[in-house]
Amino acid sequence: MRFYILVLMIIIALLIQVTLLNFISIWGVKPDLVLIIVTFDAFLRGSREGALIGFLGGLFEDLAVGSYIGMNALSMMAAGYLAGLTESRLYKESSLIVAFLVWVSSFTAQLINYILLSMMEVYIAPGVAFFNVIMPTAAYTALLALLFYRRFLRSNNKGLLYTDKI
Secondary structure, eight states: OHHHHHHHHHHHHHHHHHTGGGGGOBTTBOOOHHHHHHHHHHHHHOHHHHHHHHHHHHHHHHHHHOSSTTHHHHHHHHHHHHHHTTTTTSOTTOHHHHHHHHHHHHHHHHHHHHHHHHHTTOOOOHHHIIIIIIHHHHHHHHHHHHHHHHHHHHHHHHSTTOOSOO
């Protein structure tokens, strides 16, 4: 049941991301709501689940908006896996730690996307990519994560996302 709820959350986040967030972009960038869910879940459940949810979330993003199918799936899978490696190492109650982890995950996913695009001979100047896309997107996503982490943690511990199997 938990898996289906996460998939539903990702679909809703993706719908919001491709519709409503177009109206509240800052400097032409918008936060990655799907990546927030992937990072939260990976941080609370580990790298295996982080990679799986990251792959699914990235694939949904690719199918909804991408012209390079699999690029977001690969980058989010890597970000989810890496975020999951911190599962037993960091304090789970701190929203600031999680916001920093979301920043790192977003930065990593965006950097992987940039590298993959350059491997497909799509040229974007490194300075433009870094300062106009990667850094602002990571910061915006991390700030937004501060608003939602407590709810996600509560749901993971006692609510809809709770399961006694780990």
